[in-house]
Amino acid sequence: MQPEKQKVRLAVQGMTCTDCERHVTLALQRVGAEGITASFRRGEATFEIDPARLEEAKRAVANSGYEPGAVEILDGSPRLGGPVQSGGGDHEYDLLIIGTGGAAFSAAIQAVSYGAKVAMVERGTIGGTCVNIGCVPSKTMLRASEINHLAAHNPFPGLHTSAGSVNLQQLVGAKDELVAELRQHKYVDLIDEYGFHLIRGEARFVDPSTVEVAGRNIRARRYLIATGASPALPDIAGLADVDYLVSTTALDLTEIPRRLAVIGSGYIALELGQMFHRLGSEVTLMQRSDRLLKAYDQEVSEAVAQVLSREGIRSLTGVTYERVEQHGDVKRVHLTVNGQEQVVEAEALLVATGRKPNTAALNLEAAQVRVGSRGEVLVDEYLRTSNPNVYAAGDVTLGPQFVYVAAYEGALAAENAVGSAQRKADLTVVPAVTFTSPAIATVGMTEAKARSKGYQVLTSVLPLEAVPRALVNRDTAGLLKLVADARTRKLLGVHVVAENAGDVIYAGVLAVKFGLTIEDLRSTLAPYLTMAEGLKLATLTFDKDVSKLSCCAG
Template identity: 35%
Template sequence: MSDNADQNARAPLAGPADPDKVATSPAPHSPGAAPMREMKADLVVIGAGSAGLSAAAGAAQFGLSVVLYEKGEMGGDCLNSGCVPSKALLSAAKAAAQVREAGKFGIETTPPRIDWEKVKLHVRTSIATIAPVDSQERFEGLGCTVIREHAKFASPDTVISPTTRVKARRIIIATGSRAFIPPIEGLANTPYLTNETIFDLPDFPEHLVILGGGPIGMEMAQAFVRLGAKVTVIEMGKALGRSDRAHAEIAIEALRAEGVTLLEGYKATKVEQDGKTIRVHTEPKDGEAWTVEGSHLLVAVGRQTVFDGMDLDKGDVDHDRKGIIVGDNLRSASNRRVWALGDAAGREQFTHIAGWHASVFARRAFFKQRTKADSLPVPAVTYTSPEVAQLGLTEAEAREKHGDDITTPSFQFEESDRAIAEADTDGEVKLIVRKGKLLGASIVGKEAGDLLQLVSVAMSNGLGVKELTNFISPYPTRAEGVKRAANAHYADVVFGKSAKRLVGLLQRIP
């Protein structure tokens, strides 16, 4: 998950769209009920999360008539229960960790005292500060008609809600996703938390048990252990399984050193409650079974798309478990009037992907460009300390595809002067290179997500590893690590026997 929505959603306010483009007229829809509003629009957007807001803002500022449906909170999951609150909580936890670690700089402190209510206030304040950018008032100021109701299809070109029927030229489904709840025995009858409820937890957990060792699970594990809870993570496979394995292990060991108990290769088979105790029974792939007892349970085993009650069949919109069936243009395979953006498109589930999807939609729908949703490498960052950032192919994926025809030049932060000065030298930059072409990169360490953007710019614009050597990096910065990893790719060429021989010959020239 990323921290911000696409720039289109945060652009300056524009005047309202042409009022003639939104036609309304009363029409009765049931005896005794208020007349249903009938409308026509250039674009209907279902879902006011990152993708929907970005697309709606862009269309409205182009002067098109836009109807935006949202039955829940404006801003969607990212603002209200995802990126923003999780990073706010992580920041509070990081502050507590810095107090504990101040001694390594010669600064004596007392252990931090955690006020859970004030931590939650910081989380709520972060949300409230950003909320006006995603608010109904802002989007009405842009010219959108915002309807805070559940929307569903009445026909392939018509969307209805309890008060409104809209016939649209184009329809965007951007309904996002929610936490997947696995079919574990007893779970449905046991109180559990998801990302939608954990940030408003009334009482701080004494022992938080987390199902799932992916980015959400591991981020919350570190946050709560730093704030003073006991934390156990149960993961069926490998924690941070989609990241570079060696880099994931560096982050995992850091969490274990801080007190997180991680059970990898354990499947939760049964959950039960005994008074205030929640008990999770596990089945190992190998070894001894564990029963974990805790005060609270967080389910973080993945996400599932949300299409509840949308009558997609009436809209002639084909879909599967992952999302709407779309092509690389994000257009429905069965109804070309319909587009799916963000999590609803069944691809990567990141806020920055939602913003990119809105850009792809605008380019294709309004400017008739042939931009593809999968045309750029997708960055993924787990915001633990150290951060784990991944772009393109991992080393394992590249070797599986190209064998030994790749190189992995790297730079360890223990050689970074800035990292040494900060007493935070864990991690490295690793580039995945084949014949001078960048296939991917993995960075683990402080601010890894920020550093990855240098490689992302290069890969997205067709630049090779050579271009990462040809810029002046300010000293001392961690970003030097990207350049020095790229330099390492050419070390044998620049300082090898042939280069020495050439330099020797050139020195004979007056």
């Protein structure tokens, strides 16, 4: 009589392509396995085999150059070796992720590579902020507004271009199609590809080791909170009684407002303010601080202010908000500026004053998870919360609000939660990009920050008039600024206001992260007529006047 075979799932690390899948399949066939399906994306192989030959199957996989991991019986029996234990009790999943954004998917993909059984909980639209209401929709609309602006303000003599009326409804429709396509291919399709379980509903902790979703109690060995953040509203009298926009709703407008008033002047305010101005709105930016981009270097702030002013965008700084009111379709913002009362009127009011973490519905007190003063989940250097079985990653912790940071943290949290790693999050060198035109990109310390930390500082400021690429583009608005340690001459910060600044800054990331010196950067070959050449030219300005060098001296 033939022995009865069991269907099993074997975690396999090291597969990177379909050829790897074929090698694992052949290895399992040689030991009598049947019905084999190997997936390098899921990091697993499923097959049927005589239980007595399971260890032989694992050795066959190892002899093929891959690393066999955890085994799960797929016929309803418990996992080999008994249920996973975490303080007692059976667990349905190894990792339960609350949220489906960048941090969540990065964590899920990393977790299945360790053979973990993963589920994600989503109360709304799959994909989180970036693809649905953040990076993707805003950047495609920014690009549209840039093209419209260039058509109307062409800097080249002999070219005759013009911009007609803007059909915002059609632009928004194209934006929505792009979002839907990327959401499907980069998020939804991956759920089946990697074998995650998707649970629909609002997640709520009922105790430190149990989550309730749609009336169902779920227990997991580890949890990851990756619920992101939402627009925050300032405390201004009357604001709750008017029809205001936030970043999400502003991107869904189908008519261009004649006048747009913007409360705030951070990256969202600047990007959307310039976007609507270039599509045809009269825009007024308002902020409490005495200058735009108050956390940035003074030169960066001044360069951006000059660009906005030259385009016709009005900026009010040092304001005190008194109240907001609405009369018909017109919103009125009552302000005090330098002791003088002013009223800003507009048909649309955009509030862009930061973001708040999405934690209100999670009942984190029951989970024994501590939160900060703004509701953010507090984590240690391993991204672990005050409950050792609960981790958090991404915007919900109110760290740097970038999708690439969220993805990095999600993968790291998964490694620590289910991969038994003890990796510390390192966010000492994080680039930031604001996609205005020109773009603003920074990494490392500002001059003021470096001085406050006790460094003797050297700085170099290079106007774009000295960068050949900007000259041939006929657009010299912007600058590059380098901050260095005077003692070691290592670069501490790189700050760029220029076209393609977001591409240029990656070289700055490498320079700051790996401690390159002024001389290291200066000794490299920079391709001529690129904006990146400006970095090398900026190193020359520590000792030379680049205006007196030949055009290709960089």
